[in-house]
Amino acid sequence: xxxxxxxxxxxxxxxxxxxxxxxxxxxxxxxxxxxxxxxxxxxxxxxxxxxxxxxxxxxxxxxxxxxxxxxxxxxxxxxxxxxxxxxxxxxxxxxxxxxxxxxxxxxxxxxxxxxxxxxxxxxxxxxxxxxxxxxxxxxxxxxxxxxx
Numbered sequence: 585x586x587x588x589x590x591x592x593x594x595x596x597x598x599x600x601x602x603x604x605x606x607x608x609x610x611x612x613x614x615x616x617x618x619x620x621x622x623x624x625x626x627x628x629x630x631x632x633x634x635x636x637x638x639x640x641x642x643x644x645x646x647x648x649x650x651x652x653x654x655x656x657x658x659x660x661x662x663x664x665x666x667x668x669x670x671x672x673x674x675x676x677x678x679x680x681x682x683x684x685x686x687x688x689x690x691x692x693x694x695x696x697x698x699x700x701x702x703x704x705x706x707x708x709x710x711x712x713x714x715x716x717x718x719x720x721x722x723x724x725x726x727x728x729x730x731x732x
Contacts, residue, residue, distance in 0.1 A: 590618065591626040591694035593704030594634040594686075596722055601638070607705055610722035614703065617729070618660050625661040628670075628693040630686045632663060664693050677715070683708045691715065701725055 592614075598604065599611035618625035632655065639648035655661050664670070666689055673692035678685055687708045694702035695717055704710055705721040712719060720728070 587624075588701070589624045589626055589697065589699045590614070590725070591628075591690070591697060591699040591702045592631060593690050593702065593706055593709060594631045595705050596703050597627075597631065597635050598638070599705075599722065601635070607722045610726040613726055614722050619658070621660050623660075623729075625658075626693065626697045626699055627655070627661060627663055628690050629663060629665045630689045630693075634686065662697065664697055666693075670696055677712075681712065691717075 596607070596611045596614065599607040600615055614623075615625075617623045632652070635651060636648050639645070639651065655663060666674075670689060670692045673696060674685065674688040677683065677691055678688040681688070683691075687706060690704070691702065691709055691712060695715055699717060702709070702717050702719045703722050703725050704719060710719055710721065
């Protein structure tokens with residue numbers, strides 16, 4: 585599976601932080617595989633912001649710092665900022681599909697990073713099939729990885 589680039593939606597990370605079923609185990613396994621260098625992970629700065637928001641809302645400054653530093657120092661995660669190319673594609677996606685701006689940015693990031701998969705369980709994203717990227721939830725992706 586080396587060389588496979590996986591873009592992550594916010595909910596994959598939150599599945600693990602909040603121990604949310606039915607995706608907790610598969611999301612944890614996926615994040616472990618990325619951390620171990622078996623897969624390459626991509627996240628938008630929007631995902632970073634959304635995850636950090638939860639920590640700040642809970643006044644959990646320590647966890648926010650640990651999370652942020654672990655991503656920044658990681659050699660297996662690419663953090664993609666929202667540049668003009670991503671912003672333009674996100675605007676096109678949003679105008680066509682009428683989805684929320686953060687979701688459009690996450691989808692545009694996955695497309696422009698040339699990710700093999702975008703992993704999400706968000707109904708606004710998961711059913712988008714006309715962008716040339718495989719969009720699956722973490723349970724589906726782990727089945728693909730474990731059988732492939």
